[in-house]
Amino acid sequence: MTYQLNFLALWPYLPELLAGLWVTVMLTTVATAGGIAIGICGAAIRCSRYVWLSRLWGIYVELIRNTPFVVQLFFIVFGLPSLGLRMTAGEAALLAMLVNLGAYSTEIIRAGIQVTPKGQWEAGRVLGLSRGQVFLRVVLPPALARIYPALVSQCVIVMLGSSVVSQVSYEELTFAGSLIQSRTFLSFEVYLVVTLIYLALSLAMRQVLLRAGRLIFGGGLS
Amino acid sequence: MTTFTDWDIVRNLLLAARWTLLLSLAAFIGGGVLTIPLMLMRLSRRRWLKLGIRAYSNLFQGTPLLMQLFLAFFGLALFGIDVSPWLAAALALTLFTSAFLVDIWCGSIDALPKGQWEASRCLGLGFGQTLLRVMAPQAIRIAIAPTVGFSVQVIKGTALASIIGFIELTKAGAMLTNVTFQPFKVFGLVALGYFLMCYPLSHFSHYLEKKFHATDNH
Numbered sequence A: 001m002t003y004q005l006n007f008l009a010l011w012p013y014l015p016e017l018l019a020g021l022w023v024t025v026m027l028t029t030v031a032t033a034g035g036i037a038i039g040i041c042g043a044a045i046r047c048s049r050y051v052w053l054s055r056l057w058g059i060y061v062e063l064i065r066n067t068p069f070v071v072q073l074f075f076i077v078f079g080l081p082s083l084g085l086r087m088t089a090g091e092a093a094l095l096a097m098l099v100n101l102g103a104y105s106t107e108i109i110r111a112g113i114q115v116t117p118k119g120q121w122e123a124g125r126v127l128g129l130s131r132g133q134v135f136l137r138v139v140l141p142p143a144l145a146r147i148y149p150a151l152v153s154q155c156v157i158v159m160l161g162s163s164v165v166s167q168v169s170y171e172e173l174t175f176a177g178s179l180i181q182s183r184t185f186l187s188f189e190v191y192l193v194v195t196l197i198y199l200a201l202s203l204a205m206r207q208v209l210l211r212a213g214r215l216i217f218g219g220g221l222s
Numbered sequence B: 001m002t003t004f005t006d007w008d009i010v011r012n013l014l015l016a017a018r019w020t021l022l023l024s025l026a027a028f029i030g031g032g033v034l035t036i037p038l039m040l041m042r043l044s045r046r047r048w049l050k051l052g053i054r055a056y057s058n059l060f061q062g063t064p065l066l067m068q069l070f071l072a073f074f075g076l077a078l079f080g081i082d083v084s085p086w087l088a089a090a091l092a093l094t095l096f097t098s099a100f101l102v103d104i105w106c107g108s109i110d111a112l113p114k115g116q117w118e119a120s121r122c123l124g125l126g127f128g129q130t131l132l133r134v135m136a137p138q139a140i141r142i143a144i145a146p147t148v149g150f151s152v153q154v155i156k157g158t159a160l161a162s163i164i165g166f167i168e169l170t171k172a173g174a175m176l177t178n179v180t181f182q183p184f185k186v187f188g189l190v191a192l193g194y195f196l197m198c199y200p201l202s203h204f205s206h207y208l209e210k211k212f213h214a215t216d217n218h
Helices: A008-046 A051-065 A069-083 A089-114 A118-126 A131-168 A173-184 A187-220 B006-043 B047-061 B065-078 B085-110 B115-122 B127-164 B169-180 B183-216
Strands: none
Touching: A008 A051, A008 A089, A008 A131, A008 A173, A008 A187, A051 A089, A051 B183, A069 A089, A069 A131, A069 B127, A069 B169, A069 B183, A089 A131, A118 A131, A131 A173, A131 A187, A131 B065, A131 B127, A173 A187, A187 B065, B006 B047, B006 B085, B006 B127, B006 B169, B006 B183, B047 B085, B065 B085, B065 B127, B085 B127, B115 B127, B127 B169, B127 B183, B169 B183
8 A cells, every 4th residue: 555644634624624513513403302302292192092193103203214314315305395395405404304313213212101001191190180291291201211322322323324414515524524525635534534523423422412311310311 | 318207217216226235235244244253252251352342333333324435435445446336335334234233143142141151161062162052042032133123224324325326226316316307206216115125124123023022021
């Protein structure tokens, strides 16, 4: 191998990388918060007595879980405008991530709710709480604590998946990498640096979310 | 200029779907074969080997698959190898698959009671014999459902190979969109194609999970 790796030439492009990183972090933060919220609503629907609504949501979950994120993204970016729904690249990217995480988190949260003993529902009802109250105050909190680590893993996967939105010209971290690559032609070096940034980001994100979980759920977190 | 009928679109997508299946199969089989030595290293008593394998799987699980594909594509070229997108995609997806499978398979072995190792060794079985005749038959029952479930991730992962220029289902969809200007229909069909490949596997994985879980809790 005669090729000499040249990382120093990347130094002037640090601001671009940091700007890209910031966009990725913001995109992930909003998508994570929104995706978990959709998941909680979805789990409530899946556990509700509205059979048709529940089935419909089930179809949504299976459709998303069995198709690649990049195809979902292309469908939203290129397919939806032909129906008259116009969006910027950023909005489309965020929508794709929300739709994706919403489906996965529905399934994860539902798994946590399913193992809740039936007696808890009944006891809550007997004490005069409505079904909605039982769900929100009795069943949901321990269910969330139970599946929280799995939820964190899924959020990290969505963050890593967000590198794909560079393909629809949204200016996040991978896009910054591609841009620098096209200017310097140092493809391997640029993508290696970007990969390491993603690695650091995923480790940091996991730590932050697990710590936040410990604060929210206290000792109940496994 | 040729015009594309609906049947032309479907036919082209079906032809491209063969490459998605082939790449998935290559990655899954290659990944499975590569996992075996990795698993043996992680089960060994040498600490640095164990840590090394753990770092390996964390590295691939903590970085985007797209970056792994880019690094394989541009990295191999540095060695003077003329890389085709097919080679780069197959290599990256094989490494990616093995990094997840080694976790699943070792986790299944770790889930078994440790006393079984000790008992087998006391009875005079070697490491290989214990692994093959005592641990593996039990571990497979635990591992099979998540392994089948992971194969869905591999199939979905192959969609990213389109970005480095490998012509499979997603890339064919993008190309067809460019000539037909019907992105809604084309990407809808592409999504349907993936769904038809993945859903049976997801369903099968779910079935296996129920089946083996039920027998464990008798």
